[in-house]
Amino acid sequence: MPNTQPIPVVLAGATGKTGSAVGKAVWDAHDMELAAAVARRHRGVSLGLLWGIPELTVTLTADLTEIDRDYAVLVDFTEPESAYPRLVEAISRGWDIVVGTTGFSRREREHLAELVESRQVGAAVIANFSLGAWVAERLAIEASRYLGQVEVIEGHHQTKKDRPSGTAKRMAELLADAMGRDVDSIPVHSIRLPGMVAHQAVVFGSSGQLITIRHDVHDRSAYAAGVLAAIRQVHTFRGRVVNDLGEILDPGRLRPDGP
Structure with missing residues (x-):
């Protein structure tokens, strides 16, 4: 062409x-x-x-x-x-x-x-074409080098059929690969509510502290x-x-x- x-x-x-x-x-x-x-x-x-x-x-x-x-x-x-x-x-x-x-x-x-x-x-x-989602993936992979306890929370509009979202599945897979774990060991929580567009948080926990990497899409x-x-x-x-x-x-x- x-x-x-x-x-x-x-x-x-x-x-x-x-x-x-x-x-x-x-x-x-x-x-x-x-x-x-x-x-x-x-x-x-x-x-x-x-x-x-x-x-x-x-x-x-x-x-x-x-x-x-x-x-x-x-x-x-x-x-x-x-x-x-x-x-x-x-x-x-x-x-x-x-x-x-x-x-x-x-x-x-x-x-x-x-x-x-x-x-x-x-x-x-590609599960998510936004730059912010890609940056969040890279930040989460870096954080996983130091923090071993992590869960993923994703939320979308109530009409979205797949649960969890493709973005959340990919995040769990990337974290599992980076941490040398089975993907099923990374909990993923889904929310489907009116008023949402596309939202995801990756929450790392350690003694006395939390780190949250969050990405929100307000407009497609x-x-x-x-x-x-x-x-x-x-x-x-x-x-x-x-x-x-x-x-x-x-x-x-x-x-x-x-x-």
Whole structure:
């Protein structure tokens, strides 16, 4: 794909809260083309009408079979049940994928990785695309070198289906790896309440003291910069799945040793 051409993006989940925030950022990006959008319940509706952008003429489709593109980056912020077959189809077409959807089974993740390697496409499958979440991961890994007792608390809006969140699962996995423990030994607590967007605290305890590393997302625009960076770089990840946002944002000199 020539570097001088806008990157064609197909957005799945365009009518969701996160999908729409990410999609508007794609629409505004000078080096990207919002080529198509998928939202099954709004098939045939103008996306510009839903977003209040009259000059946006993309019409929503029900699935990828209605999209005639040799290449695109599929950006998916939906639910695992609908996302999985769509991702399989996109990879089979030779498209790269950027995925913020969470809740896939281990077997589904393994199968997607196998397909990515087989088709030699790029994949960024990341639980949380915000810079703050990545920084919190690095801080927690550093703290785990000195404090051995830790628990994770995460909270989301009441409509979020997966529990615990993908972000919390990843945090527990990173801590377990850093501390040489089984992931099941890291307690994770979930809260689902109206008024929440996305919140996580990692609490370390030691004699007479606590350390809390907390990250709060109050607006879904927090994910946009990470997603745009992933879209721009995903084609370079041929044959592999990237799960660490640090590989994309790559403030390398600031990154401590560790996973």
